[in-house]
Amino acid sequence: MIKNYAGQIYLTLAASIWGGMYVVSKVVLAVISPIELVWLRYFVALLTLSILGLITRQSWQIRKKDLPLIIAIGIIGYSISIWMQFLGTQLSSAQMGAVITSATPAFMAIFARILLGEQITFKKALSVCLATTGVLMIVGIGDLGDSSRLGGGILAIAALTWALMSVLIKRVPNDYSQLVITTYAILVATVVITPFAVTEITTSDLQVLTQPKVWGGVLYIGTVSTAGAFFLWNKGLQIVTATSAGLYFFFQPVVGTLLGWLFLGEQVGLTFWIGALLILSGVLLVIKEEA
Template identity: 30%
Template sequence: MTLTTARHPTASAAATRRPAPARGAGLGLLLALLATVVWSGSFVATRDLADSVPPVQAVFWRWIIALLAVAPFAARPFWRQRALLRRHLGFTALASLFGVALYNTLVHQAGLTTSATNMGMIMAASPVIMAVYARLGGERLGARRLLGMAVAVLGVLLLVGRGSLTIDLAAGDLWMFAAALSFASYSALLKRRPEGIDGLAFLFTTFVLGALMLAPVHAVSLAVQGGFPATPGTVGPLLYVGVLSSAVAFFCWNKAISLIGAARAGVVYYLQPVCVALLSYALLGEELGLAGGACMALILGGVALSSAR
């Protein structure tokens, strides 16, 4: 037995390792897709809140709700790993800044002056930035993945420009590009998460730090703008973005990146404009048209090409 293992180490290792990446990749793609679908709905909810809740207050309460949703599951691993988390506090604080405090504030700010559809479509720029980060980090993207990304980007641009490559940007659109940069930076950081930190403990810590970062700005907003009425029209969307878009979707996204990397998960994120357009069609009655369908086909084809092993 010892002689056989010594003679064929490569074959033996390959036989043991080959099935695991396939399973991990499938689960990673599925989790990235779930997060993308949930986040697509959050743009509709965010746009709905823009008329009644100041952006900073909406983001602050979003993370308070997310903390309450995650706490029953994350409190024990958080307490068990408190020394490890304290040792890597700088890294976690940076991830909280980009992924929790800054990104979501920019999204809610964008919702004041642009449509939910545009918000979802512009966020499709973030996978390009993720791929750049991955390449700078030494990851080889490969010709097929690059080609798939190019096809998906073309589909997104045509969808935003309604069949044309000429795009007219509002102020909210520029806020969304800043949000895309922030989210891509957060996703790139996740790949370098320190070894040994539990996913739920890390998620809970970023939520706590993000809420603390937002607390002073929230206090200023309350003093200057006043509060907002707690009605079904405000509480419902806040529960959606707090529980589903924050607690559930961020956990799925973080896990997906640990399995397949930021660049590959980012390719799945190109599906977000498709999801937003379909939701707008189903909930708001917006027509997709033949051009919209063709653009979606380009995006789906690009995602399939880039995600194939």
């Protein structure tokens, strides 16, 4: 029974882990810059995945014709999208970030139609609408008018590129291990980001990394939120259609808000529970259609 829903479980776990990363990154970003955190998380993730690959004796060979696809995944998703998400939020607000990036599933449906020929059924469209409404209720839309337009534009790029990357993963041949694909894509992103990160790191106080809460947070973000969650997301995309997979992205704001309430004392009202119910309804609707 569980095996029948493996893809859905992988995607739910990945999005939930990203939602939980909000609590940890809030502590770490108080003392180091976003680009430093991105580079450190990729360095730790790369080390973690490489060790796991060696232990499980993965085949690291990639056919030449598939290299451009893997490089594109690393640049579009892990480099551009992640950095645009940090930069856009910095120029606007976390609230706007949550609202605009919630458009990712809709973009995924469009790219899946264009690149994979997937059909956008009425139920899938309804599911995206329900879940998007749920996200808007959770994060609220009252203060969006005061946010920077530039930040909003950058966040839209982040949502667009993550959606494109997720659909490109569906084009990776199934005979490759997703652990290997994830490792190579993160390697590409690390190489791309390193020149920008070096400038920040050389001017920073590296002593802050010796603080237990900082290095502990970096290790968690690198191993669990990056190596683990990226692998789970890619593995889930191998099984579930791209259009449906996007819906599981909505678990991110639900888990993030819930953990913020539990550990950071942030307020959660009735709209959160209504929004969470709408998101769950959207996900269940698409699960029922594919059952």
